[in-house]
Each structure stands twice: as C-alpha cells, then as structure tokens.
Amino acid sequence: xxxxxxxxxxxxxxxxxxxxxxxxxxxxxxxxxxxxxxxxxxxxxxxxxxxxxxxxxxxxxxxxxxxxxxxxxxxxxxxxxxxxxxxxxxxxxxxxxxxxxxxxxxxxxxxxxxxxxxxxxxxxxxxxxxxxxxxxxxxxxxxxxxxxxxxxxxxxxxxxxxxxxxxxxxxxxxxxxxxxxxxxxxxxxxxxxxxxxxxxxxxxxxxxxxxxxxxxxxxxxxxxxxxxxxxxxxxxxxxxxxxxxxxxxxxxxxxxxxxxxxxxxxxxx
Amino acid sequence: xxxxxxxxxxxxxxxxxxxxxxxxxxxxxxxxxxxxxxxxxxxxxxxxxxxxxxxxxxxxxxxxxxxxxxxxxxxxxxxxxxxxxxxxxxxxxxxxxxxxxxxxxxxxxxxxxxxxxxxxxxxxxxxxxxxxxxxxxxxxxxxxxxxxxxxxxxxxxxxxxxxxxxxxxxxxxxxxxxxxxxxxxxxxxxxxxxxxxxxxxxxxxxxxxxxxxxxxxxxxxxxxxxxxxxxxxxxxxxxxxxxxxxxxxxxxxxxxxxxxxxxxxxxxxxxxxxx
Numbered sequence: 001x002x003x004x005x006x007x008x009x010x011x012x013x014x015x016x017x018x019x020x021x022x023x024x025x026x027x028x029x030x031x032x033x034x035x036x037x038x039x040x041x042x043x044x045x046x047x048x049x050x051x052x053x054x055x056x057x058x059x060x061x062x063x064x065x066x067x068x069x070x071x072x073x074x075x076x077x078x079x080x081x082x083x084x085x086x087x088x089x090x091x092x093x094x095x096x097x098x099x100x101x102x103x104x105x106x107x108x109x110x111x112x113x114x115x116x117x118x119x120x121x122x123x124x125x126x127x128x129x130x131x132x133x134x135x136x137x138x139x140x141x142x143x144x145x146x147x148x149x150x151x152x153x154x155x156x157x158x159x160x161x162x163x164x165x166x167x168x169x170x171x172x173x174x175x176x177x178x179x180x181x182x183x184x185x186x187x188x189x190x191x192x193x194x195x196x197x198x199x200x201x202x203x204x205x206x207x208x209x210x211x212x213x214x215x216x217x218x219x220x221x222x223x224x225x226x227x228x229x230x231x232x233x234x235x236x237x238x239x240x241x242x243x244x245x246x247x248x249x250x251x252x253x254x255x256x257x258x259x260x261x262x263x264x265x266x267x268x269x
Numbered sequence: 270x271x272x273x274x275x276x277x278x279x280x281x282x283x284x285x286x287x288x289x290x291x292x293x294x295x296x297x298x299x300x301x302x303x304x305x306x307x308x309x310x311x312x313x314x315x316x317x318x319x320x321x322x323x324x325x326x327x328x329x330x331x332x333x334x335x336x337x338x339x340x341x342x343x344x345x346x347x348x349x350x351x352x353x354x355x356x357x358x359x360x361x362x363x364x365x366x367x368x369x370x371x372x373x374x375x376x377x378x379x380x381x382x383x384x385x386x387x388x389x390x391x392x393x394x395x396x397x398x399x400x401x402x403x404x405x406x407x408x409x410x411x412x413x414x415x416x417x418x419x420x421x422x423x424x425x426x427x428x429x430x431x432x433x434x435x436x437x438x439x440x441x442x443x444x445x446x447x448x449x450x451x452x453x454x455x456x457x458x459x460x461x462x463x464x465x466x467x468x469x470x471x472x473x474x475x476x477x478x479x480x481x482x483x484x485x486x487x488x489x490x491x492x493x494x495x496x497x498x499x500x501x502x503x504x505x506x507x508x509x510x511x512x513x514x515x516x517x518x519x520x521x522x523x524x525x526x527x528x529x530x531x532x533x534x535x536x537x538x539x540x541x542x543x544x
Binding site: 165212213232233235236 | 272296358417421422423428437438
C-alpha cells in the first residue's frame with residue numbers, strides 16, 4: 001500500500017522508529033529475559049510478558065529515550081523546546097516507574113506526569129512505550145515457537161495488546177500480528193479475535209471500494225473489529241507496526257459503523 | 270528507475286485453470302469475449318484488445334507417442350527494447366519506472382504500427398465511438414498491472430495463481446529462481462530452457478519452458494525489426510525536423526499573407542475587428 005491516509009513524513013518517522021527498536025533489541029542481552037510460561041496462567045489469558053522476569057537496563061532505557069528525542073527533533077525541529085527538558089526529568093527512579101506504567105498501559109499516570117511537569121500530554125507515554133517495545137519484542141521472539149494460540153478476549157498472548165491486525169498468508173491462512181510486540185499466531189478464518197464468536201451469521205466483513213487488499217472483520221456479538229490485510233498481493237511485506245499504521249483508515253470506517261477496537265465483554269449469567 | 274520487476278512464468282507448475290485470465294479481466298475491467306468452439310480447449314486464439322492474457326493449450330506429441338497439453342500463460346512480454354515503443358510515431362508507448370511497457374491513451378492515435386511490429390503479436394486495436402458517433406481506435410495490451418505496481422501490489426494474474434506458476438519480484442531474484450528451476454527440471458525435460466530473448470534486450474516476463482520456444486509458438490530469436498530501429502532512431506527525428514521546417518514555412522506564409530490581406534482589408538473598409 002503506497003497510497004495511505006497517513007502522510008509520507010509520518011510514515012517515514014515511524015519507519016525510523018521501527019528501525020531504532022530493531023537496533024535496540026539487538027543491544028539487549030537475551031539472557032536478561034527469562035519467560036516462565038505457567039500453563040494455568042496462560043490458559044487464563046495472562047500475557048507471557050507478565051510471566052517473564054525482565055532485567056531492565058535502565059541506562060540503556062534512558063539512552064533510547066534520548067535517541068527517540070533526537071529522531072523526533074530531526075524530523076520536526078519545532079518539537080525541540082517541548083522535548084529538550086525530558087532528559088533532565090528522568091533519573092533511574094522515574095525511569096523504572098515509566099517502564100512499569102508503560103508495561104501496564106497506565107495512561108492516567110502519564111497524563112498526571114505530563115501535567116505535573118508542564119509537558120504535552122502525549123510525550124511521556126509515547127517515549128516510554130517506544131523504549132519499552134524492544135523488551136516486548138525480544139520476549140515475543142523468544143516464545144514465538146512455544147505459544148501457538150491465543151485466548152479470545154485476552155489480546156496478544158505475549159503483551160496483552162488488544163488484537164488489531166490479521167494478515168492473509170499463503171493458502172489463505174489468517175495470521176494475527178501484534179503491532180506492539182510483533183508476535184504472530186494463527187487464527188481461524190471465521191472467528192472473532194475478541195470474543196471467540198464463530199457464528200457465521202454474526203461475523204461480517206466490511207470492504208472498501210477501490211481497496212483491493214483489506215477488509216474489516218466485525219463481530220455483532222461483541223461489537224469488536226479487526227483489520228484483515230491480504231499481504232499475499234504485496235510485492236514486499238511491511239512489518240506489522242507499519243501495516244497497522246498505514247491501514248488506519250480502516251479503523252475510522254469500523255468505528256464510524258459503531259464497532260470498537262476492543263470487544264465488549266459478553267454478559268454471562 | 271525504481272526497482273526493475275520481472276514476472277516469472279513457470280509452465281511446469283501451470284495446471285491450465287485460467288484464473289489468470291479471469292483476474293486480468295476483473296482488475297482491468299475488460300468485457301467478456303464469447304468465442305465459438307474451435308475444436309480446442311483453448312478459449313481464445315490469441316490475446317485481443319479485451320483479453321490481455323490467454324492461456325495457451327498446445328497439443329504436443331512428446332516423441333514417445335503420447336499427446337500432451339502444454340500450458341502457457343501468454344501476455345505482453347514487456348521487452349527491454351520494445352519494438353512497439355520504437356515504432357510509435359506519437360511517442361504514446363513508453364517504459365515505466367518498473368521496466369514495464371505502457372501505452373498512453375491520450376497520445377495514441379490508433380495507427381496500428383505497434384500491432385504490426387510486435388514480435389509476439391500481443392497488441393491489438395480496439396474500436397471506440399466518441400459521443401458524436403465518430404469512430405476511433407486505440408492500442409490495447411497487458412500493462413503488467415502498472416497501476417497495481419504503483420500501489421506496491423503484484424499484478425492481478427500473479428496474485429490469483431494458485432500453483433505459483435506465476436511469480437513476481439525483483440529482476441535478479443526472479444532470474445535466479447528461473448535458473449534454479451531449470452536445473453531441477455532438466456532431467457525430466459531435456460529440452461527445457463529459459464525464455465528471455467536477447468534480441469529484444471531481454472523481457473520483463475520470462476518463462477521456464479519445457480520445450481523449444483517454437484513448440485509454444487514463440488519466435489526462437491525475436492528481434493526488434495530493423496525497419497523499426499530505422500524509423501525510431503533515424504527517420505522519425507528527421508521527420509520531426511522536416512515537420513518543423515514545413516510548419517515554419519506555413520506559419521511564415523500565414524503571417525505574410527495576413528499582413529498583406531489586412532493591408533488590403535484596411536484599404537477596403539477602413540478598419541478591422543467587426544466583432
């Protein structure tokens with residue numbers, strides 16, 4: 001997909017960030033991550049990352065945040081006054097807190113942090129999340145061969161991110177891809193990734209005229225949706241994070257039709 | 270040039286399902302062309318203006334007394350030195366940044382030189398009627414789905430091929446694949462070869478064939494016709510120059526005539542610009 005609603009500049013920036021994360025991941029000591037895949041917990045939908053002992057390298061984390069800042073400022077010099085004081089705000093203690101809160105997706109903490117220090121709201125969580133991902137991606141890489149299925153409703157089996165994107169691979173296999181940790185797993189063609197619904201009457205597909213490669217799978221049971229991209233048609237296949245970004249128009253369409261990125265929990269008696 | 274792409278057709282993997290023909294019609298919005306039964310399984314004799322690729326079913330006697338079908342997905346070869354590009358008097362045919370050969374229908378005048386000169390006979394003229402009922406013609410052929418390539422997508426025929434007989438990718442990668450496949454099938458098909466004719470500078474659709482090209486009805490050594498080279502590289506520039514000279518003469522004459530006629534007019538009615 002070369003045409004996209006996302007501007008070329010922003011795509012370029014994201015590409016650079018993805019490349020940085022790939023580089024950072026290689027700087028990590030593989031031994032710093034020790035997954036402990038407890039079967040019972042996994043069955044209950046606890047993401048693998050939460051069951052993993054991680055030895056965070058705080059100085060590396062701080063260095064990465066500096067690198068993201070430099071990348072952002074290089075792309076958009078107007079950001080310099082907004083980002084220049086971040087470095088002074090971070091010490092070992094706050095960095096640990098950032099990692100913990102980014103890990104649990106605690107956006108309330110980051111909004112408070114931003115208000116407290118007079119910086120724009122998006123900045124702290126964006127930086128923390130960006131610098132956390134190499135760890136998640138390393139975990140995903142380590143457990144890729146060990147986890148084969150996801151628990152419906154629990155999101156990504158590795159990082160817990162709600163399921164968002166599936167790609168169609170050879171022979172029409174549907175493979176879910178997590179844009180956060182890049183973990184991927186097979187799924188049934190006719191199954192809602194949010195609630196596990198397999199009823200063909202309540203699963204529908206929205207396709208967009210003129211868009212030959214993508215469709216939105218919507219579930220009327222839980223009102224959730226996922227994006228399905230037929231990457232078999234692509235000459236080169238982009239990474240899941242970029243695929244998710246470039247297909248953002250599908251999120252708009254799905255949400256305009258009343259579907260949500262996270263399925264609603266069904267009421268059980 | 271951006272990345273140069275090649276479509277690799279491995280006839281040994283083709284099962285003759287014709288999905289490539291359907292996918293092409295579908296993507297390019299081409300109307301169906303019903304044909305009378307002509308005693309063969311092949312649907313159309315050759316490519317036409319509305320059928321940009323045809324699956325050939327060649328009945329071949331294999332030398333052991335057996336008759337077998339040879340399948341070949343046939344469409345534009347997208348030559349590196351394309352005869353059609355050379356002969357086009359309107360420069361309507363050009364190379365895209367992907368190496369594909371495309372026709373600009375705003376420039377095409379339907380003269381049919383490209384149809385006459387294509388060594389593979391894959392270009393055809395189509396008749397249209399404008400809103401005043403006036404007939405005109407345009408050249409039509411496979412575009413290698415250049416509109417899809419621009420979107421980062423593979424051609425429609427390749428996407429649909431379920432046996433992977435059609436593959437698409439970087440030129441070098443595809444050539445290497447062809448060589449590898451050739452070495453695999455040499456034992457079973459001693460006449461196997463890679464069809465990527467040098468006479469037209471190589472093509473952007475290359476084949477792994479099991480028999481000699483002539484068995485498939487392909488020219489063994491296609492060339493850009495000498496007349497085409499003479500036309501494009503020598504005659505046409507001179508022609509353009511001469512057009513320039515005559516145009517200047519006409520314009521010159523017009524100006525002189527106009528001045529003279531104005532002068533006469535001025536004498537006659539003492540003014541100008543009645544309207």
